[in-house]
Amino acid sequence: MNDLNEMFFQECDDLLEGLSSGLNELENGSNDEEIVNSMFRAVHSIKGGAGAFGLDQLIEFSHAFENVLDDVRAVRLAADENVVALLFTASDHLSDLVDAARNEDQLPPEQGASILSDLKHMSGSLDDDSHAHDGRGEEDPPAFEPTTLTVDGGLPPLDDMLSPTAPTPLTITFKALPQLYTNGHDPTLLFRSLQELGSLTINADLSSISLLRDAPWSAPTLSWTIDILPDDSVDEAVIREVFEFVEGLCELEIQSHASAPPIETLPPLEEHTQVPQSGAPSLGPDPRETKETGVKPASGSKKQPAARSSTIRVDLQRVDQLINLVGELVIAEAMLRQSMDEMPHSANGSVDEAMSQLKQLSGAIQESVMAIRAQPVRGLFQRMSRIVRETSKEAGKSARLVTIGDATEVDKTVTERLVEPLTHMIRNAIDHGLETPDQRLAANKDKRGTVTLEAAHRSGRVVITLSDDGGGIDRAKVRQIAEDKGLVRPDDDLADADIDNLLFRAGFSTANEVSNLSGRGVGMDVVRNEIQSLGGRVSMQSEPGKGTSVTISLPLTLAVLEGMVVRVADQTLIVPTLSLREMLQPGQASVHTLCDGDRVLALNDELVPIINLGAALGYRTDPVCLGQQSLLLIEDDSGRRSALAVDAIAEQREVVIKGLEQSYQSISGIAAATILGNGRIALIIDTDQVIALPGRMGAAEPPAPGATGDVVNA
Known part of the structure; x- marks a missing residue:
């Protein structure tokens, strides 16, 4: 029964997802009859499965739900705005009932009593007169008597x-x-x-x-x-x-x-x-039989059963185990290649060609295994639809969610960890971004605000954008609050992007009073921290009177990273290419030394601070000469640029990510680790944290012989 129980709830998740998709189509004005039919079948299937497990609370509600859907598909009830709103509410409560049943629990009867009553009144079945009685859990079914x-x-x-x-x-x-x-x-x-x-x-x-x-x-x-x-x-x-x-x-x-043959050849009526x-x-001989053989053609009227589904359900832990094994395979292949490269070329012979094929196959296996964990963001977006409805109701505003690109596939772990950040973003968009219906009408806008959630693949990454058509960020108010909190000084020259990024500061809030939605200073800082922990970046753009857009850029998978291999103080490190903008070899950079000893890079009429990576991570304390260093120009989430000074740049490669927190501990400035082809461990740099590390410049370099002024050509 446990296996059947698990299968039932897995099927319920799929049915609820289909129900939500159908409701969104209905809300958008679709007149396709099959949409309502599919919604009816979904609720009916949930009711049938619930009956097999004796889930009376789920049976009663889904029965009233399917009655309304039956009236809609029979055109006895028009799918107007009120009906669709009730169906959305009923779908949310049906999901709650399924979750409660999954946890072997029951919701308080009063929690969904008003929704159940509304469904029964809307379908005219308060006394169960206009729909067939299923007899389940309400009265004993009649004795079975076969009839024609x-x-x-x-x-x-x-x-x-x-x-x-x-x-x-x-x-x-x-x-x-x-x-x-x-x-x-x-x-x-x-x-x-x-x-x-x-x-x-x-x-x-x-x-x-x-x-x-x-x-x-x-x-x-x-x-x-x-x-x-x-x-x-x-x-x-x-x-x-x-x-x-x-x-x-x-x-x-x-x-x-x-x-059929003539009447006289047929038996009596x-x-x-x-x-x-x-x-x-x-009814006599089949006219499809041929006179020569009397054999029916292959395309007879009997309909063959449809092919079974070509998908299987696999425990996620098994998939993770397979991904780890494939990662070890890739590392072993790299180690074998490293060993062969150190051998005399004549000793390799035909083995070198076989190694090339092995590398291609291991890479293909790795990509295929990573694709197993990929799933569309449709389920995640549909969960956000409920957040929009509940938040707009609580804020006294009218809003709808529009989704674009919900078939975009993302690693399952990424989608699970995006729930909380997107929830914060949507609540902020409705509470702070959208105006009230009266304000929107006064601004010549539709009284119903629109929140748009879009996903797409760009340059090997997943980009998710949440935008609203509200009033935009009140930058004057944001700056005033920041000055009152001592975050900025009144004479600071801040660009619009700098003011917008103040919203990501911990404890920062523009709400005038504490409510269930906002005012506690917890929100956008949680979004940034969670996105950064996923190896992603978040940025914000706003236009007064037209709305605000928040963009999240994420890796396709959390198992593989594209990085630049560098060497610092006899250590091998990995700098993620996501934040890398430009590389400068010795002799290509113009470096200035400031009065306090800090050094900056002059690039495109901009002075970019230089970070001595070895000193920032504690690998060295001795001064270094920048004339012998390579510079990596990096950029953080807010658009700030810095240059990492490293001893040498080796190569660019994909590395398998190994977490440190599980086996060691969290290290400031380090995101994770990987295993190189020579078997050594290389640390992966967290560029955003490195930029913020104290004492990042390290010791000043000694004056270059013959140098004059404050400019040193590296």
Whole structure:
């Protein structure tokens, strides 16, 4: 049961994701009937699975939910703004009920009582009069008594059926497979859908039913034969669409009688209408049989079961284990290559070619394994849709979420750790960014604000942008608060970007009073810290009166990093290429020494501070001559530039990231470590932290012989 329970909740997650997608389409004005049908099937499947596990609270709510969806798809209820808003609220509560059931808990009855009441009132089913009663958990179901169901008086005379202008009669043989019931489907709903397409007679085949003590519980025994005379505009293709979402879950055969023999060759009408229990009626030879062989063509009317899903569910821990092993394989390949490079070239022979192939294969395996962890950000974006609804309601504003690029794939770990930063960003966008409906109307804007969440792949990275169409950042207010807090001085010359970056300072808040949404000084600093811990960067742009945009740039995976291998004081270090903007070899840079001993690089009419990387990390205390150093120009999240002085630049390569905190401890200025081809450990530099390290310049270099003035040409 534990395995079945886990499978049910995994399926619920997929169904809830599909439900959320359908609601977003409905909110955006889509008129596709299949969207409502898919939403109905999702809620109905959740109800069916909940019934198998006795989750009464989930059953009752999903039953009321599907009644409203049934009214919408039957056009008894218009999907206007109020209906869609209620469906969104119901979807959120249904997700809460699933989570509670997953944790073997129940929500307080009063938590969703008002939503349940609204659903019942909207569908007119407060007394359960306008929808079929499922009997689950409310009253004992009636005793089973097999009957023959005749709808609309059965079939018309056969002469009318075979007339040239009459619709083509069809005979449908239907038998459910076990998976159909496991997924929560009900054949009765299929038959009701057929009833809307024409006149039909349904007979159940009871020949396979055995005594209860002998019943094979794992195998359904009922099958049905249905004779249908479709309406004028209905053909066989429309009939098949009714069974579309149970393909592969049933045995289905649809037989057409369009080319039946003349009337005199048919048995009496009574024999035609009495369907034998053992199968479908025989109406003479099949016109599709050839005269020469009497064999039916391969394209017979029997529909083959659809292919099973080509995806499997794998425990995430197993995937992580595989990724670690592949990382070790890549390291072993690099070590083997290093050893071969140190051997005489003549000794390599054909082994060198084999090593090249091994390198290509290990790289391909690494990329494929990394792709296993990749998943679309659609689920993450849909979770943010709920945050938008709840925050706008609490702030007394009207807002909607627009998503772009939700099929963009990101490492699963990245998506999980993005939940909290995006939640903070959205709450800030609505609470601080969007105006009230009255203010928006006065500014000639739609009274309903728009928050846009966009994801895309750019230059080997994932870029996520959250923007709003609000009033933008009030920079005068931000600066005044910063001055009051002593963060800046009144005479400081700050650019717009500098003022915007003040919002990322810990404890900084522009709220006038503390509320459930803001005012506690916790928000954008959390965003920056979390994004930096993922190896990413965050930046902000704002235009008064038009809105604010926050951009997050992240690596595709947290397992591999592109870096520049450098040497400092006999140590090998890795500088991530993400923050690297330019490299300057000795003799290419113009260096100035300031009065306090600090040195700066003159580049493009800009003075960039130089960081002695060896001194900043404590590798050396002796002075160094910049004339013998290479410079790496780096840039942090706020756009500030610095130059790292290193002894030498070796090469650029991809390295496998190994965390330090689990096996050692966190080190200031160091992000992680890796293993090189020679087996040695190399530390990966955290460039943002290095820029902020105290005493980053180290000891001043001795004067160069013959140097004059304060300019030294390195």
